[in-house]
Each structure stands twice: as structure tokens, then as C-alpha cells.
Amino acid sequence: MRERPQKPKELSPQERIKSFDEVILGYIEEQVLAEAKRCLRCKNPACIAGCPVGIDIKKFILQIVDKDYGGAYFTIRQKNDFASICGRVCPAEYQCRKTCVLTKKGSPFCSEESINIHFLERFVGDYGMQKALEAPIERDEKLAKFKVAVVGSGPAGLCCAGELARRGVKVVVFEALHKPGGVLRYGIPPFRLPRNILDYEIDYLKKLGVELIPNVIIGRTKTLDELFKEGFSAVFLGLGAGTPGFLGIKGENLCNVYSANEFLTRVNLMSAFKFPESHTPINIGRQIIVIGGGNTAMDAARAALRLQKMNGITPDTSVFYRRTEVEMPARRLEIEHAKEEGIIFRFLVQPEEFIGNDAGFVQKLACLQCQLGEPDESGRRRPIAIKGSDFEANCDLAVIAIGLKANEVLTKATAELKTDKYGDLVVDPETMETSIKGVYAGGDIVGGEGTVIEAMGMAKKASEAIIKYLETK
Numbered sequence: 001m002r003e004r005p006q007k008p009k010e011l012s013p014q015e016r017i018k019s020f021d022e023v024i025l026g027y028i029e030e031q032v033l034a035e036a037k038r039c040l041r042c043k044n045p046a047c048i049a050g051c052p053v054g055i056d057i058k059k060f061i062l063q064i065v066d067k068d069y070g071g072a073y074f075t076i077r078q079k080n081d082f083a084s085i086c087g088r089v090c091p092a093e094y095q096c097r098k099t100c101v102l103t104k105k106g107s108p109f110c111s112e113e114s115i116n117i118h119f120l121e122r123f124v125g126d127y128g129m130q131k132a133l134e135a136p137i138e139r140d141e142k143l144a145k146f147k148v149a150v151v152g153s154g155p156a157g158l159c160c161a162g163e164l165a166r167r168g169v170k171v172v173v174f175e176a177l178h179k180p181g182g183v184l185r186y187g188i189p190p191f192r193l194p195r196n197i198l199d200y201e202i203d204y205l206k207k208l209g210v211e212l213i214p215n216v217i218i219g220r221t222k223t224l225d226e227l228f229k230e231g232f233s234a235v236f237l238g239l240g241a242g243t244p245g246f247l248g249i250k251g252e253n254l255c256n257v258y259s260a261n262e263f264l265t266r267v268n269l270m271s272a273f274k275f276p277e278s279h280t281p282i283n284i285g286r287q288i289i290v291i292g293g294g295n296t297a298m299d300a301a302r303a304a305l306r307l308q309k310m311n312g313i314t315p316d317t318s319v320f321y322r323r324t325e326v327e328m329p330a331r332r333l334e335i336e337h338a339k340e341e342g343i344i345f346r347f348l349v350q351p352e353e354f355i356g357n358d359a360g361f362v363q364k365l366a367c368l369q370c371q372l373g374e375p376d377e378s379g380r381r382r383p384i385a386i387k388g389s390d391f392e393a394n395c396d397l398a399v400i401a402i403g404l405k406a407n408e409v410l411t412k413a414t415a416e417l418k419t420d421k422y423g424d425l426v427v428d429p430e431t432m433e434t435s436i437k438g439v440y441a442g443g444d445i446v447g448g449e450g451t452v453i454e455a456m457g458m459a460k461k462a463s464e465a466i467i468k469y470l471e472t473k
């Protein structure tokens with residue numbers, strides 16, 4: 001009989017909510033070996049097709065079985081520079097674990113039996129980091145004369161920068177914020193992705209020769225044209241989707257109604273969870289409502305509940321979502337963790353109006369109950385509000401986490417850059433080249449909100465096309 005899947009050690013829910021410390025502690029060696037041995041070594045490993053960057057999953061798992069963790073690290077690194085990051089944040093249940101043969105056919109998620117590929121990847125990534133392993137570099141002297149500008153330092157920008165630098169190209173990354181990392185820095189909280197992991201990967205890029213320049217908004221501080229005039233031969237745009245969506249309902253501009261972006265940026269990037277040690281404060285409500293059903297909503301709710309606990313307030317944080325749990329786009333693990341930590345879920349609820357007090361602070365959220373109708377264009381069943389089902393929920397802090405749109409500062413400032421109706425960049429899918437010659441793009445600015453590994457997949461494709469483009473020059 002095959003062994004049961006290994007579960008990594010986690011902090012208990014009571015422990016977790018007292019701090020922003022990492023929740024999942026990962027596998028110990030004994031567990032990593034037991035999990036790797038469960039792999040069937042398939043002749044046609046279906047798991048690889050589920051990985052957006054095509055890691056040779058079977059090979060690295062076999063290397064783990066042989067205790068060749070260094071070899072496994074280099075196998076992963078051939079396709080993915082950020083094993084420790086992806087091992088922590090990849091929605092593997094929709095990707096490699098879902099296509100693993102141990103998942104039953106037709107299942108919307110992976111089955112529990114499928115190999116915990118992401119936890120194996122995390123172990124190997126952390127091993128490489130602890131041993132400071134460095135992958136061999138194939139610099140091409142002919143490419144050393146070229147300079148490429150990367151705009152945005154999220155996973156797409158960082159991945160593209162790494163790929164180009166490894167080949168010998170001089171890369172300069174321009175970032176609008178004061179710290180690099182994009183969503184990995186300002187969106188995903190440290191209890192899911194400790195910042196020393198992110199800093200290690202960024203330092204590695206710096207060692208490869210990548211120059212990072214913060215506090216520069218391309219399109220404002222300088223234009224694309226100016227970059228070319230400064231001698232950059234090509235540009236990669238990894239602008240992300242950082243513009244928050246709003247509900248468009250009455251009362252949305254009341255005090256203590258936040259967009260998830262502002263809330264998470266204050267908490268994560270500006271370290272408001274360490275206030276007064278850090279300089280950025282944040283209001284903490286007694287009754288918090290987070291609206292939405294994706295990863296952003298889960299991160300905002302779990303961060304809010306921790307802030308309540310850490311400030312001596314009895315935790316009372318709810319998530320309001322207009323469909324049911326089945327349709328929630330968040331990672332299953334995050335939903336489970338949120339429930340364990342005490343987040344209250346209210347499904348089939350449509351917000352109608354924020355109601356404030358005389359001082360302009362939010363006090364209540366008026367809602368309607370919904371039922372599910374026919375599937376809409378997203379394939380999920382459409383929520384339909386039920387007439388006369390109105391109710392009010394108390395709320396002195398609300399966070400709106402209903403989706404993000406393209407960062408448009410640069411695209412609006414550059415008329416020649418072709419965008420679609422959502423404001424996303426239009427690219428040639430083969431090369432990721434935009435409507436401007438020599439300007440490439442990838443990540444959430446192409447096709448909207450995706451995942452870290454999808455952003456990296458596009459960046460890799462773009463970096464290969466950039467190399468070809470430079471070779472023609």
C-alpha cells in the first residue's frame with residue numbers, strides 16, 4: 001500500500017494569530033524523503049505539463065529520493081529561479097498537483113493523494129539557500145555590450161532580469177516603490193512569505209550584476225523614449241495589476257473603508273504591523289469585514305485578524321463573498337487556514353451600501369442575500385440578489401478585495417503602446433513583444449491578474465525573445 005501524503009508542520013492557529021511569523025514550517029528531511037518516495041516515476045510525467053515554467057518535476061523528485069538535494073536544486077533552477085518563493089505561494093492544486101496522475105480525472109482541484117510537489121520544491125529551495133548554492137552561469141561575451149531596462153520589480157520583472165543577466169546582458173530594473181518585489185513585497189504577508197526569502201533571491205540577482213533603482217516611475221520620472229536615448233537596447237515591462245477595483249456603491253469613500261491594496265501595502269510594505277516601531281500606523285476595527293473571495297481577500301482578512309489580536313481586541317473579522325465557497329478563487333490552503341484562525345465566512349452576500357456616522361466613519365454595511373443562477377462568462381454560477389432579503393452588518397473597518405486592474409501610468413503616457421479594453425498590454429504571444437519594437441511585456445499587465453509562476457513563465461518567454469532581438473543588432 002502506498003504511504004499517506006506527508007503534512008508539513010504548522011504553527012497552531014492560536015500561536016499563528018499572535019504574530020506575522022510564518023505559518024507553515026515545511027518538511028523535515030524524513031518527510032521530504034517519504035513524500036518523494038510516493039511518486040510513481042511515471043513514464044509520461046503529467047505533472048510537468050501543469051507547471052507554467054515546465055520544471056522537470058519527476059527528475060528533481062528522483063534526485064530527492066537519492067538524497068541529492070543539490071542536484072534537485074539545480075534541476076529546479078534550470079527553469080525557476082525562485083524555488084523557495086514558488087514552493088510557498090504557488091497554487092499547486094490548480095497547476096502541477098492537479099495534473100499529477102494521482103489526481104482523479106475531472107476533479108476541479110487536485111486530490112489529496114497527489115504528490116505535494118510544492119512542499120518538496122520548498123524544501124529543495126531552502127536547502128539551496130542554506131548552502132548558498134549557485135547555479136552555473138553561461139555568459140555570452142557578445143551580449144555584454146547590451147543594456148536592457150526592466151520596468152517593475154515583481155516576479156515578472158525579477159525573473160526577466162535574472163534570465164538576461166545570467167546570459168551576460170547588463171540589466172537595470174526601475175521600480176516605482178522604494179523596495180523591490182512587487183506583490184511579493186507589498187501584497188503577500190510575511191506569514192506566507194518571510195521577507196528574508198525574498199531578500200535572498202533579490203540579493204542573488206544583484207550578485208549576477210542586476211542593478212535595481214527604486215523610486216522611479218517610468219512614464220512619469222522618465223519616458224520610454226528617454227530610456228532608449230540613454231542607450232538601452234530593449235525594454236521589458238512587468239508593470240503588474242496594481243490598480244484596485246471598487247464596488248461602486250454608496251459610502252465607499254467613508255473613513256476606514258480601504259482598498260485591499262492600500263490596507264496590505266500599509267501592513268506589509270510599510271510594516272504597520274510593527275507600529276510604533278515602524279512609522280506607519282493603521283486603524284484597526286473591532287468588527288472588520290473583508291469583501292471578496294480571492295487570495296487578496298484571504299491575505300487581508302488574516303492580516304486584519306492578527307492586528308486585532310496583537311492589539312488586544314477580541315478578533316472579529318468576516319469575509320463576505322457573493323458566491324459560495326466552491327467558486328472562491330483563493331488557494332484552498334489559504335481558505336482552510338483562514339477558517340482555522342477564526343475568520344467568519346458569509347457566502348452569497350452582495351454589499352449594497354456603506355453606512356457611516358456623523359463624523360464620516362463607516363458603521364454598517366447594508367447587504368442583500370443572493371442565490372446562484374446560470375454560469376456567467378467566467379464559467380462560475382452568477383450570483384443573483386434576492387429581493388427583500390436586505391440586512392445590515394456592523395462594521396467599523398471594511399476592506400474591498402474584489403480584484404485588481406492594470407497599472408496604467410506608463411501605458412497612458414505612451415500613446416504607441418497598444419492596450420486592450422481592460423488596459424492590459426497587447427503582445428505577440430510568441431515573443432511577448434508589444435506594439436513598440438524592442439519593448440516586451442509579461443506578468444499581470446498582460447492578460448490581467450494571474451499567479452507568480454505564470455508571470456515568471458511569460459517573463460522567461462520574453463527574455464528568450466529579447467536575447468534573439470539583441471543578437472540581430
Ligand code: FAD
Nearest residue numbers: 152154155156176182183187217218240443444450451452
Ligand atoms: P507585480 O507583482 O504587481 O509587480 C509589478 C511592479 O511594477 C510593482 O512593484 C509596481 O510598483 C511596479 N510598477 C508598475 N508600474 C511601474 C512604472 N510605471 N514604473 C516603475 N515601476 C512600476 N499569486 C500566486 O501565485 N500565489 C499567491 O499566493 C498569490 N497571492 C496573492 C496575494 C495578493 C494580495 C495579490 C495582490 C496577488 C497574489 N497573487 C498570488 C498574484 C501574484 O502576486 C501576481 O500574479 C504577480 O505578483 C504578478 O507579477 P508581476 O511582476 O506581473 O506584477
Ligand code: SF4
Nearest residue numbers: 039040042047100101
Ligand atoms: Fe510523480 Fe505525479 Fe509527476 Fe507521476 S505525475 S511523476 S506521480 S509527481
